[in-house]
Amino acid sequence: MGDDLRIGLVGLGWFGGLHLQTWSGIPNAVVTGVYDADPARAAGLGAPSAQDGFHVHTGTEPEPVLDPGTRVFSSLDELLASGIDVLDVVVPEGSHAECVRRGLEAGVDVIVEKPLALDPREARELVDLAAERGRNLYVGHILRFDPRQALLRGQLEGRELRHMTLRRLFQPSALEVYGRVHPLDTAMIHDIDLAIWYAGSRPDRVTAFASSWHDRAYPDVVDLVLHWDGGLRAVIGNSWHLAASCPYGFTFECTIQSEGATFTARNEPDLHVWDEQGVRVPDLFFWPYHSGARQGALREELQHFADCTRAGLPSDRVPLRDAVRVAEVTAAARRSIESNTTVEVAAC
Structure with a gap:
């Protein structure tokens, strides 16, 4: 080289x-x-x-x-x-x-x-x-490199996790790009990965639900419950019905409850621009240009x-074992949606 x-x-x-x-x-x-x-x-x-x-x-x-x-x-x-x-x-x-x-x-x-x-x-x-x-x-x-998520992950070291909720909402216009595959493989994959990263292990079972309100090939509301042996659960929600008036285009929030502490991270606009174009709230964390x-x-x-x-x-x-675990969880979620049952996460 x-x-x-x-x-x-x-x-x-x-x-x-x-x-x-x-x-x-x-x-x-x-x-x-x-x-x-x-x-x-x-x-x-x-x-x-x-x-x-x-x-x-x-x-x-x-x-x-x-x-x-x-x-x-x-x-x-x-x-x-x-x-x-x-x-x-x-x-x-x-x-x-x-x-x-x-x-x-x-x-x-x-x-x-x-x-x-x-x-x-x-x-x-x-x-x-x-x-x-x-x-x-x-x-x-990429979210493993977001400073908010990285700092949160560090705070969770040594703590026993009790419950996680992660919710991500998009405007329907996002489906013009990300609707090319199932939401499990676009928006929700971020939160499945975060849940695995926070927990330090892959869940053992998945219960998944899906609804379709837009006339598209894939559902536009999906909810997952990831179950770990021992009682930990992560509830992950994803919807593509956020009002177009939201100037940020999407919202995200997660709350992690652990032994003795609760942690919350939100994707909130820190910079507002009000001008002749209206109100804009530019990204400051993922790929800002300055x-x-x-x-x-x-x-x-x-x-x-x-x-x-x-x-x-x-x-x-980003260990490769976690990339495979994410794929195993998304596959289990598909099976759960199709069967309307809780399914085991199968190791490949």
Whole structure:
């Protein structure tokens, strides 16, 4: 590996553009090549997208652009053969597993946005493939890098947990993007991962409920109860009916009750902008742009993965066993919804 970590980015949608900008602010890392199945994406970086309606920005950041030295490839195979050290996978959820597999088989380390795979067996196969090929695989569970969640996780060390509630609400317009797969694999996966992280183990059973009010392929209200042997439960709620007048686009709140203490974390707007456009409350934690670069949890996450790659180490913040556990829980939740019963979480 040379002085710079050579990044190959696959996926140039809205979030791929954020990754591109974030990498440009990480020392000794450079995106040397990109590929998207839609060739027009490279030329259209920064074009208005559906996400702009509910992920509110500061309004001052520049649009993502390709560096003059970054090559645009016409296939994933060409990108993988270009001498990259790391493949960064930012494609729709259903394509994650295939891109990860091809990156590992090509002999490079891989960073992939959550979920690792939609099928837990496939997630386990990818973890085994990484070990077989001697490569590191990193899964982007970004909330583990949100300072609010990281501080909360530290406060829970050594405490016996008694109950958890996590609730995330989105505007219906978010379904134009995130409705491409089941809510379990988009919004709810964040909270399933947090519950596993907080508890330090995978739940033993899942009871799940779902309702559909919008005329779409997947439900728009989903509730889960995760059960651990010993009595701990996590109640996770997800709804896509938040009023459009909410200037933040989505809300989140979690409360953790432990022996002797209760902890609450909320995604609340700390910065308000009132101008001729109305009221805006920009994100300050996930990927805000200031001081000439993307900051926040996304930067912390990619910096962590870059450091791990350089050291040849797996991530201790997002262990692969937890990425597989999340996939096992989402699969159990699907079975619970279909059967209208409580189901065991099966290990793969």
